[in-house]
Amino acid sequence: MDILVIDNGSEVTEFILVGLSNHPRFQIAFYCTMVVVHLITFVGNSLIIVVVRVDGRLHSPMYFFLSDLPFLDICYSSNSVPFLLFSGLRDYPTISYNSCYAQMTSAFFLGMTGCLLLAVMAYERFVVISNPLHYIIIMNNKVCIQLVMVTWASAFLMSLIPIIAIPAHFCGHNVINHFTCKVQELLKLVCSDIPGSLILGLVIGIFTLPLPFTFILFSYAHIVVAVLRINSAEARLKAFSTCGSHLTVIITFYGTATYMYLKPQSRESQDQNDSISVFYGVVTPMLNPLIYTLRDKDVRNALRKIIRKKES
Structure with a gap:
């Protein structure tokens, strides 16, 4: 099936997504995998939210932010996976111009929210370890709610940047070599001032990834210093273990995001970029x-408690 490209000068009203069409042998396997992964994502994250809300022992600032992260993960996964499932078995799925921009903006908004939320969680860990006596006073309910609201509001304002950066129309090309509408892929379709658009896209990536990550590194540097001052080896080990889950999420999140957004794009690495995406x-x-759930003892105990109540 030939892909039709709109003539130069015509207004683009929809985009053709050919990311999965480049690998027809894996379409069914990819589709089934997405179904399973999305179900696990929805059930697993929903379960954490329920456990934190139900168990009174988890009503602390740490788990307040922890329950916000699963909600964010559900939203992020739902932004693209349902569309992939709806169009996964079609040869060349299309997406309207407005839907493409909405998907791109939502993904950027949720991704930026994740960056800022991880930074807030790092700050919470810094307070609890460096100033445990005043932890409840500093991280009270009002402050926690304000931090979450500022995080989502700041991310929303930052998500407007791609709309401003990318022109409102394209000069004929409407084929996106990816599964969904990504900022990098749309920038490749811009034929006017392409270097400027690519540079602006790089600037967006720098300001949305390294800045929160720098704050996280700064927080954990102070955490390490504070923990090393503890005399008890058992207390030091416990302090480090409380940060282990957060650090694992940070490494996974920022490792893939930094590689995907800040790595120079090339045709040869397209398949690899798609996999990382x-x-x-x-x-x-x-x-x-x-x-x-696997690393946090309190979450595991709360989950067991709920399961036992259901069984009894």
Whole structure:
């Protein structure tokens, strides 16, 4: 089937997504995998939210932010996976111009929210370890709610950047070599001032990834210093273990995101970029609940308590 490209000068009203069409042998396997992964993501993250809300022992600032992260993961996964499932078995799925921009903006908004939320969680860990006596006073309910609201509001404002950066129309090309509408792929379709658009896209990536990550590194540097001052080896080990789950999520999230957004794009690495993108947008939200439930003793105990109540 030939892909028709709109003539130059015509207004683009829809985009053709050919990411999965380049691998027809894997379409069914990819489709089934997405169904399973999305179900695990939804059930796992929903379970963490329920456990934190139901168990009174988990009503602390740490788990307040922890329950916000699963909600964010559900939203992020639902932004792209349902569309992939709806169009996964079609040869060349199309998406309207407005839907493409909405999907791109939503993904950027949720991704930026994740970056800021991880930074807030790092700050919470810094307070509890460096100033435990005043932890409840500093991280009270009002402050926690305000931090979450500022996180989502700041991410929303930042998500407007791609709309401003990418022109409102394209000069004929409407084929996106990916599964969904990504900022990098749309920038490749811009034929006017392409270097400027690509540079602006790089600037967007720098300001949305390294800045929150720098704050996280700064927080954990102070955490390490504070923990090393503890005399008891058992207390030091416990302090480090409380940060283990958060650090694992940070490494997974920022590792894939930095590679995907800040790595120079090339045709030769397109398949590799697609794999990293799927891992970042689909697999990572599934891994987060597994990381927290397997590593966090309190969450595991609360989950066992709920299961035993259901059985009895």
